[in-house]
Every structure is written in C-alpha cells, then in structure tokens.
Amino acid sequence: MGLDTKMTSVETGFSAPKRIGGWLYLWLVTAAYLASTILINVIGTFVSSDVWAIAGDYPLLKPLLIFSLTSKIALLMYLFLWVTQDFFMLRQRAPRMIVAFLLTYLLSLVIERSFGIFITRSFPFPYMLLLDGGNPIFTKQTIVAGISCLIWIPYFLLSRSVKATFVNVASKVRVNKLSKLEDLSGPNTIIKQGVVFSVLFVLGAGIALAPFISSIMQFWQWRHDFTEGREALKKGQHAEAVRLLEKALEQASAGSSSKRRIETLDTLAYVYHREAEYSQAERRYQEALELRRVEFDKGTTDLTWELDNLAQLYISWGKYDKVSALAKRSLEIKETSSDQDSQEIAVTLDIFGRLAHRQAHFKEAESLYQRALTLREKTVRPDHKDLTASLDNLAELNYDLARYDEAQRLAQRSVSLAETATPSDGSDHGDRTTLARILHIQGQYAEAEQMYREAFSRFEATVGADHPNLAWSLGDLATIAYDYGHYDEAQRLAQRASMILEKRFGTKYPDGMWILDILADVYLKQGRLVDVVQLATWSQKVREDVFGLEHPDVALSLNRLAKVNVVQGKLSDAETQVRRALLINKNMYGSGHPVIADNLQTLAEVYRERGRLGDAEPLYQEALAIYQHILRTETVDVAQCLESYSVLLQKANRNGEAEKMKAHASAIRAKVSGNINSDIKSGRF
Template identity: 20%
Template sequence: MLPQNFKHRTISSIALTLVALQSTNLFIATPSALAKEAAAATWQAYLEQGDSALTEQNISEAEAAYRKALELVEKNSHKPVDEENCVRKLADTLMLRNKVSEAQNLYLRLLNTLVSRYGNSSPKLGKVLISLGSIQEALGNHQLAMDYYQRALKINEKNYGYYSPEFADNLQSVGRTSFRLGQTEDGHKYFKQSIKILTNQPSLSASEQLKRTLKNYKDILKGEDKSNQTLIEDFNKDIYGDKKGPKGAAQSSPQPKANQSSFETERAFKLKASAQEQISEAPQIVLKGLNHPETEASLAPVFKTMNETIYNQSHFERGEDYYQRKISIDIEALGATHPAVANDMCSLAVYYMSRAQFAKAKPLLSKALPIYESTYGQDNILTINTRASLASTLFHLGETAQAATVYRQALSRGQKTLTPNSIETARILNDLAYLYFQQGKLEDSCTFYEWALASTEGAVGQKDPLLAACLKDYAQVLRGLGRGQEASAAEARAERIIDAKQ
C-alpha cells in the first residue's frame, strides 16, 4: 500500500504537468478539444487531397475533395482564411469543370465575405473580381465583365502599384474586353501598357506572363481588319517623317532585279526557300555573336522572352501592313530605341528587299542600325548583318560609293566576331567584289572575289550552289581582265557543282 503523502504528491505532479503542457500547446486537455483537432485535420486532409488531384489533372476527384473540405470546415471552428481558401479552390475547380453557375455563386459569396471582413479595397478582392469578370466574359456579358475588371484594376493599382505584374495582368483583361466591346483604341492602349510594364520586370514569372500577353495580343491583332489606317499612318510618320512613305514606294510587285550577282540571286533563293519551309536557323538570334561576358542564363528573362517571341515567328508569311502596325505598336509600348523595334524594322526591310523595294527598306535599316549598335555593340551579328543589308540597299539605289564605304565598315567593325570562313564574311566580300565590278574596278573586284571564294568555300563547303554562284561571278571578272582560260576553268567548276546537285 502506497503512503498517503505519495498519492498526494503524484496527483499534484500530474496537475503541474498538465498546466505545463497546456501552456506550451503540447497537450489538449478536454475531449471536445480533441474532437475539434480531429475534425480540423480531416478538412485539411481533404484540402490536400484536392490539391494533389488537381496537380494530377483529376478534376472530378479534386472537386469532390474540395466539397468535402468546405462542408467540414463550415461545421467546425476555423479561421476565416480557412473557409475562404476552401470556397475559392472549389469555385476555381468548378470553373475547370464548366459548372459556371455554381462557380459564380461561390465567387459572389466569397466576394461578399471578403468585403465584410476586409473592406472594399482589400487586395484579397482582386482575384475574385477577375474571376467573376472572366465568367461574364465567357457568357458574352462584356460590359458587366468590364465593370468587374475595372473594379479589380483600381484595387490592384492601389495595393500593388502601377508597375506590378498584378496590375499588368489586370490590364490585359481590360484590354481584351475593350476589343470585344468595339473599343479598339482603348484595347491597344491597355495591352501596350501591360507589355511595357512586364518588359521592365526582371523575374522569370513576369517573363512567362509577358509571353502569354504577347500571344494574346497577337491573336487579337490577327482578327483585326488589316486595313487599320491609323497604325499605318503612325508607322509612316515614325519611319518616313510623313504619312505617305517614300516617293515611288507604293508598288507591290517586284521590280526587275538588274545589277544582281549570281551569288546574290542564289542567296535570295535560299532565303526564300528557308522562309517557305518556316525554318528558324537562329531562334535565339539576339544571343548570336555577342562578345560580351553575358551568357544566355544571365540575361534578363523578360528581355530574352521579347526576342524569342519575335524571332520564333515566321515573318515571311506576314503582309506589309502587319509589320507597319507592329512597329507602330512597339514604338509606343516600348520606346523608339528598344531592340524589339529594330527587330521589327529589319523584318519589314527584308520583306521590302525581297520585292526590290529598296527605297522603302533604306530608312528602316538606317533607323535599326544605331539601335543595334547602342544595345549590342559593333561586333554583334545583328549589327553586322544590318549594316551589310543597308550597304546592299544603297548599292541597288545607285549610291555605290556610300555602299562601298558601309560594306568596308561592316568588315572592319565586325572583325572580332566575323571569322574568315563565316557566311556573313562571304556575303560581304561577294557583294563588295560585285560592287567594284559594276564600277569597272576589275583589279579590286578580282582581289575581293579571290577572298570571297575562299570564304564561301570555308563557310558552305566545296559542293554548295553558293560557291558555284561565286565562281560564275568571278569568271566574269576574269574575262574582263583578259584571263579567259582561268574564267573557263572557274565556269567549268561551277557547272560540276550544279550538275552534282541535280
């Protein structure tokens, strides 16, 4: 039998232990508290089950789990945020299952709850309002959708700021709805604002958001009337300084390509074939030829996204008005000196050059070149190619002396990037050699053709039609110099290359 004082001491010790456990939240003293804890664990388990099912794209299972979680959390004591979370997740899942009416009721319930708890300006309201706007947009009630979006816009601007990704995403919704309401000018404005904000955001999430925004905007532009004269007039004002474009530039059919070398003809043929097959040889062309210490991984994600978005498209299937509108949009959204604007200008310039509309191409290349120089430097491949294209344009416009100067600049200023056996070097040498031939400077032309032959062969190999074209051009110069036997040998070699390809 235990002593009485031992029993008393034991009970006292247990009491003290209970107090200590309660004070440290390590012990729940009553059966009702234990029941509540079990219930809480149950609704949380259902919530986690729903999250897991949603990740695995099992939408029906996610819906059932979220319903159970909401049912249980309503029956037991909980924090306000717990119920809000359950309602929101169930509503989101119902939208995925196209149960729009029930989802809308839950969103409205959640909206009223949030307003009563946190006020009309709480950041918690933004996503709910956008969800309600999306429902109305899907139902075709665009004005009601706009009301929700505009309300969310004010809240997001107040809580996150004008330059935040939240505000930018909201702008996209407002812009899309503006187009559907026929308010196209406002639609352009909101999309441009969104793109401009996201372009200045360094985060990877903003980069992905920008990619979606650009795609959505592009899809909307596809559906627009391509005769949108306002943007085309803006383009002409930005590029040519007036609203008419260069004199005599209105022609739409290609001009006869006089004074064109065999090499240029073959290169143009390859370019056209590549475009028709929608081949992208350099999808990340912005990185090609950089001599700076930056690597692809260290470049700002949004900056990289802009260039990938532009260069992963097939430009050759676009019409003139598409490029004009795109340039006008980008100038307003990104600024006149942004490299994306230079990309657009060069794309349109190539479009014009392929149609022998060199008067139109010249001002575009002249504006793009200094943008590339200031952004990437003299040695970047974009800068070099743009300078070479400008030289070619000047040559076709009869400005041969200026063209020769620009060609030589392309060679000398790009020597850190260009190798003797690169296709860019081969192009410039061939063009410069042909220019001297047209000027009657046969000795200079012959020298440059000898360099061009070595460069072309190193770039494309001994069996490529480009080499055959270069040999044919070289043969003309040799005949002009009275070196007929060498000319015949060059022509014979060119024919063997061509025959082998057939």
C-alpha cells in the first residue's frame, strides 16, 4: 500500500501533465484542415478518369501520380494512427512527430510540383493544370503547408507550454494509482475532450471542405444549366439556349475547371454563330482559343477545334482575309498529330474548299471538296449524315459551274441522308434549298417554289424575324416571283431581305449583294434606272474590294450596269462593261455557261442599238444555243433572250420572224405563269 502511493513519475512513466488547451486547440483545427485537404486530393485523383487516361500517354506522368497518391495516403495514416494518438496521450515525442509530419508534407508537395514543372516543359500537357489549377510550385496546398510549418514548427519545438504538456514516455499506466491522472483520464474528462476534439475537427474539416462543397454545388448548377441549354438548342429554342448557356458560363468561370469553361464557351459560340450574332460568336471562340493555348501546347489537336470554328465563322461573316491563316495552322497540326484519314482533316479541307469556292478558284475548291468527301466515306457508313456537308459543298460548286445534273444528284443524295438521319442540333446541311435552286434554274418552277416555301415556313418558325436565313429564303422567293412576272411582289420580298441583312451586317456584306442584284433587276423592269445604277455600282465596289477585279460576282454587276447603259443610250460605256464581264466569265467558266449567254445577249443589244444587226444576230443565236445545251428546257431566261432577239428582227424588217419569236416567248411565260402558287399571287410572304 505505501509503496504504491509513493510511486514516482519515473517508475510509472507518467507525470502530472497540463491539460490540452490554448494554442493546441488551433493545432487541432489546422490538423483537421490539412487532413481534409489531403483526403480531397487523394479522392479527386483516384476518381478522375481524365488524370489516368492522360497518364498513359506520358512516360513520367504516371509515376508522379503514383508518388502523389502513395505519399498522401502514407501521411494520412501517419497523422491518424500515430501523431493523433500520441498527441492525446500527451507523449513527449508528439511535438517531434507533428514537426516531422509538417516537414514531410511540405517536402512531398515541393517534389511533386517540381517534377510537374519538368513534365510541363518536356511534354505537351501541363500536369499541374490537371490536378490543382495550374499554379506551378506555389499552389494553394503548398502555400498552406509552408505557412503551417512557419507557425507550428517553432511553436512545438520552443514553447514551454508544449514541453510542460507533452511529458509522458510510457505506453501504459495504472491510472487508478494516481489521483491526478484519474482526473485527466476519468470518464467526464474523456467525454469533454472528445467533444472538444470533435468540434475542433469539424471546424477544421469544414474550413477545408467549404471550397470543395462550393465547387460541387457550382458543378451541379453548371451541369444543369449546360444540359438544359443543349436540350434547348436541339429543340431550336436558340434564345433559351443562349440564356441557359450564359448562366452555365458564369458558373464555369467562377470555378477552377478550364475544361468546363471551354466546353461552355464552344457551345455558346456555336449558338451565337447559328443566330448570326457573329461578334458574340467571335468573342466566345477567341476566349476558348486562348484558354486552350494556356492549357495545352500550341501544337496539339485541341487547338484545331477553335481554329476551325473561327475560320468557319469568318466565312459566314464574309471576312475571307482572316480564314486562310487559321485553316492553315489547323491543318498543319492535324497532319502532324493525327491520322491523315480522319474526319477532323475533312473539316479543315472543307474550310479551304469554301474559301477557294467563294474566291472563284473552282478547280482548287473541287479538289478540296472531293478530298474531304473521300476521307469521310472512309470513316463513316454510306448513309451517315456527316457526308451531307461534303455533298452540299460539291452540289453548290457544280451548280455554280452549270453542271446541273451532277449538282442535282449530289443535292438529292444529301437531302435523302438528312431525312433518314437522327435529328441533330440544327445543322443546315442536307436541307432542300440547294436542290430547289438547281431545279429553279432548270425551269422546274413549281417544285422549286414548293421547296422555297417550305424553307421559308421553317425559318419563320425557328429563327428570328431579322435572321439572315430568313433573308436568304425571302431572296429565293423574290427570284421566283420575278420569273413569274410579279415584279411588285419580287420588290417587296427583296427589300425586306435587304433590310434584314443591312440591319445585321451593314451595307458592305459581300454575301448580301445578290439580294441587291434581284432588286436591280426588278427596278430595271420597272424603269427605275437611277436606282439600278446606284445598286449595281455599289455591289460592284463591294465585290471588287472583297474579291478583286476578276471575280464572277464583279462580272454580274458589270453586266447589269451595261444593260442600264443600253437603255440610256450610253453604248460605249455599255460595251466596255459587258466586254469586261464577258472576259471575266470566259476565264472562269469557259464558253458554255448561262452567265456567258446573258453577257452575249447584252453585247448583242449594244450592237443592235448601234445598228450593227449583222454582228448582233450571231450573238443572240450563240446565247440561245448555250441555253438550249445547258438547260435543255425553255426557261424565263430563254424567253427574255427571244424577246430581245425579236426587237432585232423588227429592226431588220423581218416582222414575220419577229412575231413568231415573240409568240414563242409569250408561250414560255404563259407556261411559267401557270405554275404560280396562290401564296405568291396573294403576297403572303
């Protein structure tokens, strides 16, 4: 009995230590914070499919990930199994173990991030961006670990309070022999310390988890808005899609995920592009491009998506001078980084083809379009909708080259694929407008008009009243109203289309000049010669500024000016203009094209008005032969040529032939007028 009551601290291994309190409570908060941060990092690395997918592509990335995981798991086990136990048992080694934990944690982070910098510089993927936002070395974790070392290492090594608290050296004790130790280890004290520890641990964990929880909430809000925005896009509800995607972009921008932000920017830019909000689309595409340049090496295929998007946008916008450099860079990256038989290369070839096509480099455009189609046919089924992009491009090119049978075959195939494919997010590839224009020029007016009306109804229901697609549809309807001889209705439709385009793009939009061409033709029929000159002169200037002096679109404006000058008696000017137009078109198309027939007719009218009837008549005959050979049917163009030819015959006192020719022209127009739909007659459009 006496021996037991006089047992010393040396004999038991215990003294009467101070209670845990004061700054040690703050250490518990810090420990909980660090533990939660490490745990979040471990779980995030384990569950991230992106991390391990990319790790397989780079030699040093996988070992670094394994080091990161194992070091953090070992630190967690060390903290919970040894440091925490010794801390609450007030053992003398507890401060040294805490110091060792802090130093090891900081050292592991510095090693990990140092190798991360090496990998980032040596390979085209920035590892640090994948794990923690891309701050090299001094990331948030490293900074917190460094500050913790600066605060707690001196405290645990130098504080007298720490030395007075952590005094025990044995692993076991008969606590019932010491009254003071009974006070420290009694049920009430244990419960109190457990409560305190639980509160402090929850507080520390809460501080560490708060950003994580906020990030999770942001992710789910982003996912909801982004998914709903995509659904709205598929339904054609573009205004709602923009609203939801803008909200999703706010959530993505507030978080640390560049991937979510890029995905949202791309989708939002696509919607703006579809809505012809080209300035907004350009801004979003450029933001996404800059993010990809920061996150990925400048030579990776991730950049080509944005390069292609911007190039396609500039083609739609008529800013052709900006297209080539973007498409060239995209193709260089793809041809050095991926399979050369890939659909991605086909996309860029299409861009080059459209640029060459618009610049009237027809052979180059055809070669590029054919290469793109061949690549697509190698990688998808023959009935896949992805083929419609190449088919439409080739159909439009053959239409421009007056190869109407081939154009019709390609357009019909594209329409068939589009009709049998699963509906997508609103792509225009495979629509019936190109086919309608091919049928229209070949004199199949009823079929063409029906398709024009269907397109107008679709656009009227799905896009805004000031959308360019509606303007193009109005222009198509105006051309058919003009061919029917309904010039007032053609004027109304063309003016409405022109107002839409001018409001959206201004007066220098090159793709909008064909609407002015329609108006000029209508004004010429109405005798409004001053208006014709004004429109044709302006369209010529815009086209020359964009395409240069030797472009077929410039020839259209020149021929129209020549026709006005014939009526006004300015025959020298008319001859100069039409000869220039004829030279441009022959260089572009050869000798057998409807626009050349139109030029020959205009030149014949110049000769006719000068009294050079013998020179004029062969030109009329050549023009009619071209129409007969190319169109193989009697159209409004043929009727106009016959009417003009009949004037020559009257001047030559060949009245019988003139009357027969006028009757022939009237029969053609009567046949065309019989196709008029009630909607055109009533002016519903």
